[in-house]
Amino acid sequence: QSTLVVAEHNNEHLTPITLNAITAACKLGGDVSCLIAGTDCAQVAEQLSKVQGVKKVLVAQHEAYKGLLPVSRTSVLELQLLGRVAAKLDVAPISEIIEIKSPDTFVRTIYAGNALSTVKCNESVKVFTVRGTSFEAAPLEGGGAAQEEVSPSAPVGISEWLEQTLTKSDRPELTSAKVVVSGGRGLKSGENFKLLYDLADKLNAAVGASRAAVDAGYVPNDMQVGQTGKIVAPV
Amino acid sequence: MSARVLVGVKRVIDYAVKIRVKPDHSGVVTDGVKHSMNPFCEIAVEEAVKLKEKKLVKEVVAVSCGPQQVQETIRTALAMGADRGIHVEVSGKDYETLGPLQVSKIMAALAKKEEADLIILGKQAIDDDCNQTGQMTAALLDWPQGTFASEVTLEAEKLKVVREVDGGLETIKINLPAVLTADLRLNTPRYATLPNIMKAKKKKIVNVKPADLGVDVNSRLEVLRVDEPPQRSAGVKVETVDDLLGKLKEAGRI
Structure with missing residues (x-):
């Protein structure tokens, strides 16, 4: 038995959520391998091979992977991939598990966290994503994984990545922040969010927002917290 | 363009209803609970209808999988402007275990059968x-x-x-035929007006079974408890x- 974790990175760093996924994979038992795909990711592959618990790192580099880059929610990237991989394997995938009961039984939330569902997966291959905030991050050192190049398949040319406009911020990333300051409609305007930014900078916190505040245009949508936004887990 | 769009619409417990778990932990209470169209499906329908209004597509077909009641959800889509409906009848035990894998097999089979150029979900x-x-x-x-589309433009068959x-945000360009999934900010779905609700009653809903489409709805996922x-x-x-500072200090947070 073995588990493959798809690593997320921005060509320089691993996305923290990958480390949470590795912890989840280790809980399943068996060998843990990581797949890393990108355009220039030798540095990240190096980091990844040091992560405790990882046995093998598979590296696939190709121009076609451009844009398949820095993303992380139970990440849009994971959700993007999960379905496609699972359908090709003809297995039912499981999104965002929060607990591993046994190698085939998982807990996940339904109805925006208003109920918890325990699911037994009778598929031969189990395809799932983990809610990063429910698992500890695997230590970045102490491991010694072998690296292996895999040749990427030829691009099929049915879609093309054009550009990305990312919101820049020096504050901690929302999904992994230890402290989160969140605002809603009560702040009445985008300008008033400055109050939260100032507070957050003092607390070294990330700033989140309710759907109402995002819908009203006070702040960009990548700040949204909740069912359709990001899952936060402050300590 | 003479394109045909398939739109998937799911009947779910209304977003405003407080969810209750059944005492025997077999699921959540659905009897006597208000149901409506999944809000993201409404956005998908709206986008498809908008494409039709701009004369970029010819026909919008609303599809729903489930028991008899899902026809109400299809009617809602018809009242919003879809042209016709397909009810894929799945009931009883099969409906309880119906999941995304089975539904996507149904959608894929229908896309081929209907010669669709675009699927919006x-x-x-x-x-x-x-x-x-x-x-x-x-x-x-x-x-x-x-996926997670917040803006869609049709440019020269792409x-x-x-x-x-x-x-x-990220911008991509994809070939048709394609599958889109609607995020929250793609559009604001319209309310169906009374005349349109009346008109929708005359629109056609065809009933098919998964077996007619060659789809096996068996699921290998089992919900043990909720x-x-x-x-x-x-x-x-x-x-x-x-x-605030006092409380945070008390809690040892700062």
């Missing part, structure tokens, strides 16, 4: 929160996907899709900044 359903059906449908058809990703989440303790409201 909601990015996720607010009941199971799976966020899988669009991706799986695209994979089964080997079509490109534009779709330019602005996607909501974690750090901001539980209430742990209770959250109530928060506190503070009057002043000093109170």
Whole structure:
């Protein structure tokens, strides 16, 4: 038995959520391998091979992977991939598990966290994503994984990545922040969010927002917290 | 363009209803509970109808899988402007275990049968929160996907899709035929007007069975039990900044 974790990175760093996924994979038992795909990711592959618990790192580099880059929610990237991989394997995938009961039984939330569902997966291959905030991050050192190049398949040319406009911020990333300051409609305007930014900078916190505040245009949508936004887990 | 769009619409417990878990932990209470169209599916329908209004597509077909009641959901889509409906009848035990994999097989089979050029779905359903059906449908058809779409433009037989990703926005260009999944800010769905609701009653809904489409709806996932989440303790409201700082210090947070 073995588990493959798809690593997320921005060509320089691993996305923290990958480390949470590795912890989840280790809980399943068996060998843990990581797949890393990108355009220039030798540095990240190096980091990844040091992560405790990882046995093998598979590296696939190709121009076609451009844009398949820095993303992380139970990440849009994971959700993007999960379905496609699972359908090709003809297995039912499981999104965002929060607990591993046994190698085939998982807990996940339904109805925006208003109920918890325990699911037994009778598929031969189990395809799932983990809610990063429910698992500890695997230590970045102490491991010694072998690296292996895999040749990427030829691009099929049915879609093309054009550009990305990312919101820049020096504050901690929302999904992994230890402290989160969140605002809603009560702040009445985008300008008033400055109050939260100032507070957050003092607390070294990330700033989140309710759907109402995002819908009203006070702040960009990548700040949204909740069912359709990001899952936060402050300590 | 003479394109045909398939739109998936799912009947779910209304977003405003407080979810209750059944005492025997077999699921959540659905009897006597208000149901409506999944909000993300409404956005998908709206986008399809808008494309039709701009004369970029010829026909919008609303599809729903489930028991007799899902016809109400299809009617809602028809009242919003879809041209006709397809009810894929799944009931009893099969409906209980019906998941994204089975639904995407149905959508893929229908896309071929109806010769669709575009499938628009909601990015996720607010009941199971799976966020899988669009991706799986695209994979089964080997079509490109534009998931989490917040802006869609049709340009010379290609779709330019602005996607909501974690750090901001991403723009991709994909070939048709394609699968789109609608994110929250793609559009604001319209309310069906009374005349349109009346008109929708005359529109046609065809009934098919998964077997007619060659789809096996057996599921290899089994829900063992459903539980209430742990209770959250109530928060506190503070009057002043000093109170807030005091409380945070008390809790050892700063």
